[in-house]
Amino acid sequence: MFVRDGFLGRAILLNLAAAGGIGLMGLEPVAMRGxxxxxxxxxxxxxxxxxxxxxxxxxxxxxxxxxxxxxxIASALFNRLRELVDLHTSPALRHAIQVRLFDHxxxxxxxxxxxxFAGNLGQKVKQAGQSAIQILxxxxxxxxxxxxxxxxGLTLLASAQTLFAGLLVGWTAAHLTLSALLARxxxxxxxxxxxxxxxxxxxxxxxxxxxxxxxxxARRRQELxxxxxxxxxxxxRSKELRWFLTKMWFWLFNALLVFQITLIGIAVSEAMAxxxxxxxxxxxxxxxxxxGTNVWGLSTRMLGFFEQLGILSGALELIVRPHEIPDPxxxxxxxxxxxxxxxxxxxxxHPGNGAVFDGLSFAIRPGERVALVGPSGAxxxxxxxxxxxxxPVEDGRILIDGQDIATVSLASLNRAVAEVPQLPSxxxxxxxxxxxxxxxxxxxxxxxxxxxxxxCDRFIDGRAAGYDTVVGERGLQLSGGERxxxxxARAFLKDAPVLVLDxxxxxxxxxxxxxxxxxxxxxxxxxxxxxxxxxxxxxxxxDRILYMEKGRILEDGDHATLLRRDGPYARLWRRQVGGFLPxxxxxxxxxxxxx
Numbered sequence: 001m002f003v004r005d006g007f008l009g010r011a012i013l014l015n016l017a018a019a020g021g022i023g024l025m026g027l028e029p030v031a032m033r034g035x036x037x038x039x040x041x042x043x044x045x046x047x048x049x050x051x052x053x054x055x056x057x058x059x060x061x062x063x064x065x066x067x068x069x070x071x072x073i074a075s076a077l078f079n080r081l082r083e084l085v086d087l088h089t090s091p092a093l094r095h096a097i098q099v100r101l102f103d104h105x106x107x108x109x110x111x112x113x114x115x116x117f118a119g120n121l122g123q124k125v126k127q128a129g130q131s132a133i134q135i136l137x138x139x140x141x142x143x144x145x146x147x148x149x150x151x152x153g154l155t156l157l158a159s160a161q162t163l164f165a166g167l168l169v170g171w172t173a174a175h176l177t178l179s180a181l182l183a184r185x186x187x188x189x190x191x192x193x194x195x196x197x198x199x200x201x202x203x204x205x206x207x208x209x210x211x212x213x214x215x216x217x218a219r220r221r222q223e224l225x226x227x228x229x230x231x232x233x234x235x236x237r238s239k240e241l242r243w244f245l246t247k248m249w250f251w252l253f254n255a256l257l258v259f260q261i262t263l264i265g266i267a268v269s270e271a272m273a274x275x276x277x278x279x280x281x282x283x284x285x286x287x288x289x290x291x292g293t294n295v296w297g298l299s300t301r302m303l304g305f306f307e308q309l310g311i312l313s314g315a316l317e318l319i320v321r322p323h324e325i326p327d328p329x330x331x332x333x334x335x336x337x338x339x340x341x342x343x344x345x346x347x348x349x350h351p352g353n354g355a356v357f358d359g360l361s362f363a364i365r366p367g368e369r370v371a372l373v374g375p376s377g378a379x380x381x382x383x384x385x386x387x388x389x390x391x392p393v394e395d396g397r398i399l400i401d402g403q404d405i406a407t408v409s410l411a412s413l414n415r416a417v418a419e420v421p422q423l424p425s426x427x428x429x430x431x432x433x434x435x436x437x438x439x440x441x442x443x444x445x446x447x448x449x450x451x452x453x454x455x456c457d458r459f460i461d462g463r464a465a466g467y468d469t470v471v472g473e474r475g476l477q478l479s480g481g482e483r484x485x486x487x488x489a490r491a492f493l494k495d496a497p498v499l500v501l502d503x504x505x506x507x508x509x510x511x512x513x514x515x516x517x518x519x520x521x522x523x524x525x526x527x528x529x530x531x532x533x534x535x536x537x538x539x540x541x542x543d544r545i546l547y548m549e550k551g552r553i554l555e556d557g558d559h560a561t562l563l564r565r566d567g568p569y570a571r572l573w574r575r576q577v578g579g580f581l582p583x584x585x586x587x588x589x590x591x592x593x594x595x
Contacts, residue, residue, distance in 0.1 A: 010089040014140040017082035022145040026152035029283040037279030094129035109324040110390045128315035142298045153291045171259045177298035182248045187306045191236040194548035200230045255529035263288045294315045300413040325433035334414035336497040338366035339528035357551045369529040371539035374548035418496035422503040424487030426475030430465040438493030454489035501531040
């Protein structure tokens with residue numbers, strides 16, 4: 001598919017160049033036969049007693065010599081042509097495959113990435129590109145070369161004696177069939193070894209990722225012992241594979257030697273019996289070497305062919321799956337003018353679990369600030385993910401300004417919603433790049449203004465590299481609070497009409513939390529806000545609070561109203577405050593504070 005769509009012409013040229021190179025090499029035995037026969041004839045014409053070297057170059061000898069040299073040079077030029085075409089084909093094809101696979105990969109749903117290791121997915125994309133190049137090399141070089149040289153070989157051997165042609169056909173068919181059978185069996189051993197390598201690599205990466213945990217519990221020796229045991233299994237699979245390869249190459253190479261010795265032995269007998277000229281013998285000798293070398297080369301590449309084919313098919317099977325949330329081109333963009341949000345009889349369940357929502361309905365007015373509170377597992381984060389279409393709803397609709405989000409382009413929906421998660425994601429790039437991610441093409445002034453509003457400028461200016469400070473993998477060079485402030489700055493820069501906060505101040509100290517809350521109040525203006533919170537003190541100023549349990553909204557109202565109702569929200573409030581104040585005092589104090 002990839003070759004057909006953009007590289008078909010170059011693939012054909014690769015085939016033609018390979019065919020030309022081996023075809024001209026296959027004619028070399030003909031020129032060699034003519035040269036040997038010309039030399040033999042010249043030797044027979046010399047008078048007895050003529051000194052060696054007295055004979056000059058005859059026209060016939062010169063003809064065959066120049067033809068032989070010309071074939072060598074022309075064959076080499078075709079091979080160089082193929083290398084030149086490959087130079088402009090393989091890297092570009094690998095690039096096209098990796099880009100197209102990554103483009104499909106990145107559009108998978110969050111659930112897909114939850115079920116697969118990120119490192120494994122990246123490795124599959126790289127392996128697919130490399131495997132495709134190896135397969136193309138075998139198809140456009142090794143296969144073409146063997147087909148052309150066998151055709152030429154059969155023609156030339158049949159012209160000398162039919163027995164030779166039959167021997168070549170029988171041996172080639174048997175050799176390649178045996179090679180294919182052995183390669184397929186060897187593939188099973190190769191896969192077993194590959195699985196062991198993947199397992200030990202994964203174990204090693206897991207230990208490295210948790211190096212601080214290993215150090216904290218003084219478990220270095222235990223982890224090293226466990227890794228050593230795992231590597232022992234890898235060694236066993238490696239020895240098993242290498243021993244099979246050793247036996248396979250032994251029998252295949254001996255079969256090649258038997259073929260060449262048999263063919264040349266018969267040719268010697270025919271020449272001694274006078275049924276074949278010395279030139280014919282030289283042609284068969286040279287041809288046996290060329291054919292044998294190419295058949296041997298193909299047989300050794302069969303293992304690689306099946307292995308690369310397995311790697312490519314495995315990568316395609318994992319990556320090129322239908323998207324859980326389809327986003328076909330041509331869908332209209334979401335247009336948000338007010339920011340009204342409505343859930344209508346939404347039903348949703350995670351695979352293998354019970355229903356999270358069973359007919360959930362509620363509405364958020366334009367510019368309204370709404371908090372979602374409740375115990376863990378109530379469905380708060382799932383609700384936000386459904387709003388961002390990270391999961392497909394089973395039934396019902398989610399509307400933004402009257403537009404069903406399931407019918408608009410996913411990119412336009414994502415542009416309309418800014419989210420500050422509890423655990424912000426940062427690239428292994430500079431602070432400037434991570435903040436600028438909120439708006440494509442943002443200038444330095446806008447980046448600094450957003451950082452200042454999120455109170456990032458204090459810790460940024462305190463670093464030697466300033467905004468060029470690289471934050472490390474997943475932002476680990478920054479503290480939790482610093483990472484969260486970078487995420488808030490990114491949301492400032494995005495300037496989306498709908499804002500989602502998932503415990504956006506949970507990693508901040510009290511002083512910084514107060515500053516960020518002031519900044520967020522400015523960001524709230526003119527936007528619809530949904531805030532998930534476990535610390536109820538952060539949502540007392542919201543317009544509405546939705547208390548959720550088991551996917552249902554049990555209470556809806558502002559902080560003061562819900563306290564007066566003395567329902568689940570009030571009980572949760574007293575539990576959070578009750579560790580420091582008596583229930584009665586806490587309730588009175590809180591009510592008075594709200595007033």
